[in-house]
Amino acid sequence: MVRTIMANKTQFKMTKYKRYLILLSGLLSLAAMETKAQTAGDNTYSGRVTNAKGNSMQSVLVTVKRTGVATSSGKNGEFAIAGTPGDTLVFTRNGFRSIWRVAGKSSAMSVIFAESDVMDTEEDYVGIPFGKRTKRELNYAVSSASTDDLPKLPISNLTSLLAGRYSGLLIQLTGHQPGTENVGFQVRGKSSYTQGGDPVILVDGVERDFSDMDVTEIESISVLKDAAALNWYGLNAGNGAILVNTRHGKPNQNFITFDVLAGFQSASKYVKPLNSYDFANLYNQGLSNVGQSPAYNQAALDAYKNHTDPYLFPDNNYLERFLGKTAPVQRYNLSLGGGSERVRYYTTISYYNQEGLFKETKTDDYNANFSYKRYNFRVNLDYDVTKTLSLSLLAGLRSERRYDMGDRTSGVLNTLYNLPPNAFPILNKDSSYGGTSVYQNNPLGQIQSTGTYNVIANVLNVSLAAKQKLDIFTEGLSANIFFSYDGYGNYSHGFTMNYAVVNQAVTPSQTYRTPAVLAYRYAGFGTSTKNNEVWLGLDYDRVFAQKHKINASVRAQQSMSAAVDRIDYRGRLFVARADYGFNDRYFVGFTGSYSGSENYAPGRRFGFFPAVSAGWVISDEGFLKGAKWLNYLKLRGSYGRTGNLAPTYDANGNWVRLPYRALFTRGAGPILGSSFSSTTTAYEVSPTGNPLTTWEKIDRLNIGADLSLLKNELSLSADVFTEKRIDILNSANMPGILGVGVSAVNYGQASSKGFDMGAVYQKHIKDFHFLLNANFTYAANKILRQSLPSGTLAYQSPVDHNIGNVALSGTKRFYVSQGLFQSQDEINNSPKQTLSGLVVPGDIKYKDVNGDNIIDSRDAVNTDYTDIPNVYYGFGLNVRYKLFDISAQFQGVHGRTIDIKPVVYAGPNGLNQLSKEAWTIENAATASYPRIGITDNGNNTANSDFWLRSGDFLKLRTLEVGFSLSEKTANRLRMQSARFFVGGFNLLTISKLGSGIDPETPDAGIGSNYPYMKTYTLGISVKF
Structure with a gap:
């Protein structure tokens, strides 16, 4: 039966991929015909683009709005593009206002651009x-x-x-x-x-x-x-x-679009498991390294190698059997938009479905494979009731459905990754589930005989806004009200079931776990959360004498978040913003808020947070007017104090609500009375509240510039920033004689500084259009002050180091490694290592930092290794040539460190394919990792820089290649436009790590975590 299922699935996959290949080949053939059709098309509009002085304008993008077909003007400003009467042609060039022209019966047109340094479209x-x-x-x-x-x-x-x-x-x-x-x-x-x-x-x-x-x-x-x-x-x-x-909908721009996408996700980057023969050999090696007898004799090793008895000497590859390499994914979307000058609308409905990777999940009663389905619905309506009153309704609804097996995805993955390959036969000779007293989770039983656990989560977001113009009092004044309501709830249901496992390798056979027949799981509603906000205020937007422009706003806000299992969150806010511009060249602004939270003690709940800003369009000055290389340059800056409502945690890492309050609990009191019975009393919980708790305060300075060069083809924006944060919440180090601790104190300080920049370059050359984007951020941080336990050594203090811990290790304090011990003499002549009871050749050698000839906790050093990169960047391109287009986006980070120890020691008893690179006498000079240790391995598993690796990476995040039907063909099919495309996500990673580890998510595919996934898709987008 299993073989039949597998064969059917294989046949289905082959059929599915054949369909993709046939469809792709058809699209390529259609692309060739359409390119030829476009070249031969006779519905052509042509003309010349000039500026106000009559000079020709090159590289102006000309787009048919209905179809998306585009071209650009040549050296003489001339253009030609296929179209039909009634089409809207859009003429755009960076740095100029867009021009819209409706194509008439005449095929010739003239377009004149009015110069403007910066568009206000x-x-x-x-x-x-x-x-x-x-x-x-x-x-x-x-x-x-x-x-x-x-x-x-x-x-x-x-x-x-x-x-x-x-x-x-x-x-x-x-x-x-x-x-x-x-x-x-x-x-x-x-x-x-x-x-x-x-x-x-x-x-x-x-x-x-x-x-x-x-x-x-x-x-x-x-x-x-x-x-x-x-x-x-x-x-x-x-x-x-x-x-x-x-x-939102746009007036007189009615449309209907329909998108269909289908593809698959591919699992990769997980450490491959061992077969039973290699596992047994390495297990014996680990025991031998600590002086213990081997667990497997030669007869057993031969049986694993030759597969002579799959029941007594099983050889299981759980990942290959139960975890597929691909899983289907699909998305459908229908969108409608448009309206009139008075009523505008935008509506979208979408469906998303992604299946899990598990195999052999179908039974006669249910399919236990994990799947995620989502339904999205949105409607945005804008209605001008009168010339002075406008209303907006913004409503979004999402319904998410997760279907999982009874032992959940994480539980099954934990078994697949960590169960020894020789633990037991998955099925015994009598088709019962295999298992032992130590290993009672059978992966097939978990998948097929633990029932299902399904959750439906619904989210509703609604916003209502009204704007009343008050020009009767003064021109440009308006009153505004905004109300939002968000509701979240979930509902769980499913089936329960259990199975027994039998160990038939012993006599008599032993049975574990208690089987249970299929039954309905308790169904009920879970967490229900309701949030709402109300904003009331005035806006004032006006221009005086064509030189003085004022934009001002004032608002009052109240928010509330309620759930049945917690205290409500409440907040209030009063905010004002005013921006003034003179001659469209000099700008100043102010933003200030008076904000509070009930998380702080009465009388200390509100604070004032001001900020000022200024800008100067220096390119408008006379001394730069003649600079041909410069089209636009603006200098700007801002400074202000910001607050941060940081969460509070006690010394044990537990989140504290209302940290200013002292809490009491009930417990046993003194023994009183003739019967010596204890009384019930109340006592203060430790740590107690701190009524002086307050928010973090951040002083921020930003200086930036925006400029355009090369006839506005290149746009740049750059900022230099610095900030200092004070009153960071720390654990309080109180004298033990007090008998009680304090939840937190505002003591810490930290700083951050750096710069970021973004650039866009676009060029149009006849039928060829390309756009390049790039951005870069450098941000360096430092801890300036932090409360520390008494007796902390200077080199173990985090002060003057950066923020963040190394990924997977959760710390930045490490022992300094000096390679691997190669002999017992080297161990005897080195400082005594006390991190484990046993130190033998092949173990990590550590540096004696404090010089006391003993390696202990005082030799761990605080470092600047962190999982927070100090540099991150991205770049991408969008290229279009006639009917073809391609887009790609890359992301990279630098300065990030990860700990690969959990990966190397992943799998059953910490053994996997990487264990073959562990130290032995034979490979002592080239070994990548310490000797294998099944027991007494604390010396090698301590946090040390031996296990640290660069977490830097460059990834191809998205790639999409498309082909659009020509306007002529689309019209024949009664469509405005149609585009076919193939694409992918997370397709390529460049890093210094091996192929089995992802630098961004190094724990993917180990422990109980889902594998690293890539996405491949094929789609069509049609517009009517």
Whole structure:
């Protein structure tokens, strides 16, 4: 039966890939025909593009809006493009306002560009909290981009697509399991050594998660980096902010798009397991190294090698049998948008489905393979009720469904990775599950006989906004109200079941575990969370005498988050923002917020956080007007104090809510009375509260410049920043005589400084258009002050070192290694190593740091090794030639360190393929790792720099190659446009590590973690 299932699956896979190949070959044939059709097309519009002086303009991009077909003007400003009457032609060039022309019956047209150093078209606006500014007006440090160029790849975590695209923003994957991929964020590194530190995510101005949104829901993303931008959110954006704006309909631009994508994810980068023969040999070697007798005699080794008895001497490859190399993934999306000048709408519906890697999961009762399904629905409506009153409704709904086996994915992976290959036969001769008293988890039993565990999670995000113009009082004044409601709930259900395992290698046979028949699992609702915010305020936008421009806003906000299993979170905020521009050349601004939280003691809950900014468009000055090499240059700067509502943890790492309060608990008291019975009493919990607890304070300075060169083909933005953070929460070192500790004290200090920059270069040459983007960030941090336990040695102090611990080891204090001991004489003539009871040749040799001739805890040294890179960068390209296009985006990091010890010691009893590189007498001079030790191996497993490796990498994050139908063919098919494409995610990694370890997620494929995944997809996007 198993062989039949495997054969059917193999046949299905071959059929599936054949379908992909046939479809791909068909697309290539169609591409060839369409290229020829376009060349021979006779519906052509031609003309000449000039500036206001009549001079020809080269490299102006001409796009047919309906189809996306594009060309560019030549040296004489001339262009020619296929189109039909009624088409809208869009003429764009960086640094100039876009021009739209409707094609008529005449095929000739003339287009004149009005010169402007910086565009003020819609594409040139940057999203800021509850507002927009043109790049010319903006003094803030903001990285922004439209999401139109993001690939529509079928991956469950949208944030992964942003990696390497924004200066100052680091996005790091930390897991690969479908639907639960973890992604970490950092804005300009990290300047606090407390837990947390992620930037706040704001969707349409409200703190929300956007990782499980569909890419079609999002219009733009801005990364806020300096005090002038962040202080709008008071205490809630001390670590930076990511501002996400959803799409809205445009008047008289009606459309329907439909996307279909299908592909597969491929598992890679996990350490291969050992077969039974190699495992037994290495196990014997590990015992011999510590003077113990071998566990397997020669007869057993021969039986494993020759497979003479698969029941007494099994040889299992669990990964090959139960974990597939690929898993299918698919995504479907339908979007509608448009409307009139008075009513605009945008609606999108999408479905995403990703299967797990497990095999042999189907039974007569259920399929236990892990899968993740998601349904996204969004509707955004904008309605101008009157000429002065406008309303907006923004509603998003997501339903996520996770289907898992009863022992969960992590439990099954733990067995597959860590069960010895010779532990037992998976099935005994009588088809019962194999097992022993030590190993009672049978992987086939876990997959097929533990039932299912399914979770449905629903998320509702709703925002209502109203704007009333108050020009009757003064021109440019408006009143605003904004209300949001977010609800989250989950529902779990499934089946329960259990199985027995039988050890038939002993007489009489032994049975373990208690079998249970299939039954319904308890079904019920889990966590239910409700969040809401209310914003009330006024805006004032006005221009006086065509030279003085004022943009001002004032808001009051109240927020609340409620759940049945915790105390509600509440916050209040009063904020004002004012920006003034003179002659569209000189700009100054102020942002200030008065923000508070109930997490602090009464009377200490609110603080004021001001910031100022200024900008100067120096290229408008007379002394630079004649500079032909320079098209635009703006200098800007900001300075301010920001607050950060940091989480509080006690000395044991437990999160503390309301840290200013002293808590009491109930327990046994003194023994009283004639019966000597104990009483019940109450006593103060240690650590006790600290009423002086307050927020972190951050002083931020940012100086930046924006410029355009080479006739606006090259755009650059660069910022230098520095910040100092004080009042970082530390564990309190109280004298033991007090008998009680304090939860935390505001004592720590840290600093961060660096620079970031972004660049875009685009060029249009006839039918060829390309755009290159690049960004670079350098951020160095240092701990200036931290409370430490008494007696801490100077070289073990973290002060004056950087922030962050080494990945996988969770520390930055290491012993200094000096190679491997090669002989007993070398051990005898070296300082005594006390980290383990046994030190033999092949063990790691450590440096005696304090010179006492003993290696102990006082020889561990605090270092600057960290998992937080001090450099991260990205670069990419978008190239289009006639009907073909290609895009790619790379991401890289530098200055990151990982600990490979958990990888080397992964697998059953710490043995895997890497164990073959361990020290022996024969390979003593070339061994990569210490000798194998089954027991008494503490000397080699101690945290030391022997195991540290560079975590630097360069990754090809996304790649997409597309082909579009010509306008003529699309019209025949009653479509505006159609595009076919192939793409991938995480396709290539360049690093100094071996092929079995990923530098970004080194724990992928070990322990109980999902393997590293790559994504390949084929899709079509049609627009009507």
